[in-house]
Amino acid sequence: MSLDHAILGVISLYPCSGYDIKVEFENGGAGLVSSLSFGTIYPRLKHLENTGLIETYQTKTSGRPKKLYELTGAGWQALADWLTQPPEYPIPIHDDLLLKIIFWGTANPDDRETLIEHLQLRRAESLELLDYIATWVENGVSMIDEYGMLVLSYIRACLDAELVWIDATIAQLEGPPQPPIQDPQGLVEQQRVRRAAALAKMQSEDTKQA
Amino acid sequence: MSLDHAILGVISLYPCSGYDIKVEFENGGAGLVSSLSFGTIYPRLKHLENTGLIETYQTKTSGRPKKLYELTGAGWQALADWLTQPPEYPIPIHDDLLLKIIFWGTANPDDRETLIEHLQLRRAESLELLDYIATWVENGVSMIDEYGMLVLSYIRACLDAELVWIDATIAQLEGPPQPPIQDPQGLVEQQRVRRAAALAKMQSEDTKQA
DNA sequence: CTTCGCATGTAAGAAGTTACATGATTGT
DNA sequence: ACAATCATGTAACTTCTTACATGCGAAG
Numbered sequence: 001m002s003l004d005h006a007i008l009g010v011i012s013l014y015p016c017s018g019y020d021i022k023v024e025f026e027n028g029g030a031g032l033v034s035s036l037s038f039g040t041i042y043p044r045l046k047h048l049e050n051t052g053l054i055e056t057y058q059t060k061t062s063g064r065p066k067k068l069y070e071l072t073g074a075g076w077q078a079l080a081d082w083l084t085q086p087p088e089y090p091i092p093i094h095d096d097l098l099l100k101i102i103f104w105g106t107a108n109p110d111d112r113e114t115l116i117e118h119l120q121l122r123r124a125e126s127l128e129l130l131d132y133i134a135t136w137v138e139n140g141v142s143m144i145d146e147y148g149m150l151v152l153s154y155i156r157a158c159l160d161a162e163l164v165w166i167d168a169t170i171a172q173l174e175g176p177p178q179p180p181i182q183d184p185q186g187l188v189e190q191q192r193v194r195r196a197a198a199l200a201k202m203q204s205e206d207t208k209q210a
Numbered sequence: 211m212s213l214d215h216a217i218l219g220v221i222s223l224y225p226c227s228g229y230d231i232k233v234e235f236e237n238g239g240a241g242l243v244s245s246l247s248f249g250t251i252y253p254r255l256k257h258l259e260n261t262g263l264i265e266t267y268q269t270k271t272s273g274r275p276k277k278l279y280e281l282t283g284a285g286w287q288a289l290a291d292w293l294t295q296p297p298e299y300p301i302p303i304h305d306d307l308l309l310k311i312i313f314w315g316t317a318n319p320d321d322r323e324t325l326i327e328h329l330q331l332r333r334a335e336s337l338e339l340l341d342y343i344a345t346w347v348e349n350g351v352s353m354i355d356e357y358g359m360l361v362l363s364y365i366r367a368c369l370d371a372e373l374v375w376i377d378a379t380i381a382q383l384e385g386p387p388q389p390p391i392q393d394p395q396g397l398v399e400q401q402r403v404r405r406a407a408a409l410a411k412m413q414s415e416d417t418k419q420a
Numbered sequence: 421c422t423t424c425g426c427a428t429g430t431a432a433g434a435a436g437t438t439a440c441a442t443g444a445t446t447g448t
Numbered sequence: 449a450c451a452a453t454c455a456t457g458t459a460a461c462t463t464c465t466t467a468c469a470t471g472c473g474a475a476g
Contacts, residue, residue, distance in 0.1 A: 002306060003435085009313035014397055015404075019455050032301060033308045040436055042457055065444095066455065073412025076405050079317040084324055087306035089335045091242060094304065096212060096297035098243045098361050103219035105355040107289040114294055125299045143397040145315040146388040151308050154375050161371035165364050178356040187224055187353040195222075195286050202283025213463085229427050250464055252429055275472095276427065 005082045006034045007044055008075055011054060013143070015070040018042050029148055032155065045069060053078050097122055106191050112173045119173075123166045126159050215292045216244045217254055218285055221264060223353070225280040228252050239358055242365065255279060263288050307332055316401050322383045329383075333376045336369050 010021050010030055018041050025031045048054045053075035056067050071079070097118060104115055133152055136142060144152070172178075180188050220226065220234050228251050235241045258264045263285035266277050281289070307328060314325055343362055346352060354362070382388075390398050 002309070006309060009309070009316070012313060012316040012401065012405075014400070017455075018457085022455095029312060030309075033303050033305060033312065035302045037437060038455095038457080039438070039459095046457095070404070071408055073408045073410075076317060076408050077412075079313065083310050083314060083318045084321075086331055087310055087328055089332070090303075090305040090307070091339070092245045093243050093300075093365070095243060095300040097300070098364060099212070099216060099219070099240075100293050100297055101357050101361050102239060102243065103222060103289065104293060104357040106219070106222040107286060108293045111294075118297055121296055122299070129301070137391065140392060140394055143393045143395065144391040145393070145398055146390065147311050147314040149388075149391050150379055150382075151311050153379075154308065154372070155303070157371045157375045158368050161367045162364070165367045169360055169363075172360075178359075180356065181347065181354040181359050182350060183353045183355070184350055185353065188355055190224070191222065194225075194280070198281055198283045198286050200283075202287075227427075228429085247465060248427095248429075249431090249466070256429095 002082075003034070003036060003040065004044060004048060005079065006030065006036070007041065007048065008053060008071065008079045008082075011069050011071055012076070012079055015068045017066045017068055018045055019066070021045075029142065029144070029151070033151070048075070105188070107195070109177070109192075112177070116170055116173050119166050119170050123163060126162055126166075130156065130159055212292075213244070213246060213250065214254060214258060215289065216240065216246070217251065217258065218263060218281065218289045218292075221279050221281055222286070222289055225278045227276045227278055228255055229276070231255075239352065239354070239361070243361070258285075315398070317405070319387075319402075322387070326380055326383050329376050329380050333373060336372055336376075340366065340369055 007021060010016065010024050010028075013024075016024070018038070021041055022036065022038060025034065025036050045054070049056060049069070052072060054069045055072055056069050058065050059068055100118070101115070108114070133156065137144065137149075137152065217231060220231050220238075220240055223234075226234070228248070231251055232246065232248060235245050255264070259266060259279075262282060264279045265282055266279050268275050269278055310328070311325070318324070343366065347354065347359075347362065
């Protein structure tokens with residue numbers, strides 16, 4: 001239930017409504033490391049209120065009244081307790097690009113062009129993110145404390161390393177295909193045969209039908 | 211439904227059973243970027259078979275017979291099609307440690323020690339993973355083709371960057387707390403006040419009860 | 421002869437997403 | 449008056465995990 005804690009965390013930044021929380025996850029710093037939709041936020045807020053970790057009050061000021069949530073003593077405590085728990089190691093990495101690369105040699109061995117396109121897209125998106133972070137640190141609007149800054153440095157460091165890797169990888173893919181590093185059972189050759197056989201069989205069935 | 215594709219991908223490596231797939235996700239290379247439990251694998255295999263993307267045959271050889279799955283022509287095609295789709299950008303990063311750091315200043319501002327412990331744990335685990343990858347590349351058992359090697363390089367590059375960041379961060383945390391980078395609305399001070407008030411209120415209610 | 425690892429599954433439920441329904445306020 | 453944005457919620461559905469149930473084969 002780490003998402004309850006993410007909600008508590010956002011409320012700890014400032015008393016806020018369900019809508020505010022959604023916005024924070026979309027545009028704010030919390031959005032870099034977590035995300036939530038309305039369908040999750042509102043039921044969870046109700047639940048947290050029932051548990052006594054947050055309480056609600058109305059805004060009196062101008063504009064449409066909205067429900068603001070604030071942490072109770074127990075809520076601050078629950079948040080601090082969660083922070084104290086050792087965090088889990090982030091494996092498996094959930095990255096579609098990496099997952100695809102792993103199976104590239106098996107299903108798309110000859111199409112190195114498309115993979116290069118994927119990598120160029122990734123580079124563009126990462127550069128954009130770096131840019132976004134850079135302007136954000138100097139926009140004079142968002143609160144960024146020492147700890148928030150540490151997270152931003154982490155992301156920057158990883159993205160920088162990623163960019164170096166992307167360039168090296170594209171250069172390699174533009175050259176000739178490399179032999180396997182290790183393949184004691186000759187799987188690579190077997191894959192080619194199995195794939196060709198399955199595709200040929202499908203073809204022949206198609207033509208039979210016609 | 212990227213998990214269907216992950217299953218297709220593993221089967222593309224070699225014809226395998228549900229159990230084999232689970233093992234591959236636990237110890238194999240696919241486990242670095244995805245993970246699945248039996249409860250997901252078996253129903254999905256059944257579904258993929260109904261869709262005609264995989265087909266099953268029994269092992270005849272010694273030992274307990276098991277169901278082996280193999281890709282059909284349509285299965286190879288579906289896998290290749292998925293690879294061709296541009297991958298999604300992996301934001302938000304789902305990393306418990308980063309999420310905790312973001313809220314550290316708000317709920318646990320004075321306890322820099324515990325955060326340092328979290329970071330040391332992370333360093334130890336990352337070093338272990340680097341080690342695991344290093345031995346794996348030279349164990350002479352697993353198949354690692356050019357593309358698999360690219361993924362391993364990526365992970366190595368990110369982990370190296372992470373380790374540098376961890377050391378710098380620990381050094382910083384051992385020093386005195388830094389002021390916020392940016393805090394136009396004075397939120398940091400407000401947080402201290404709100405937190406202290408909520409905790410004090412809880413305390414006074416506790417003592418009243420006693 | 422029994423325990424451990426291999427192997428296949430099911431059922432219940434948690435967790436989270438999407439789409440829908442509703443309505444107020446603000447700016448044009 | 450109209451659209452865009454702010455704002456709160458519900459319902460149905462998908463996805464995925466955990467725990468349970470079952471049984472074979474091999475090794476000690």
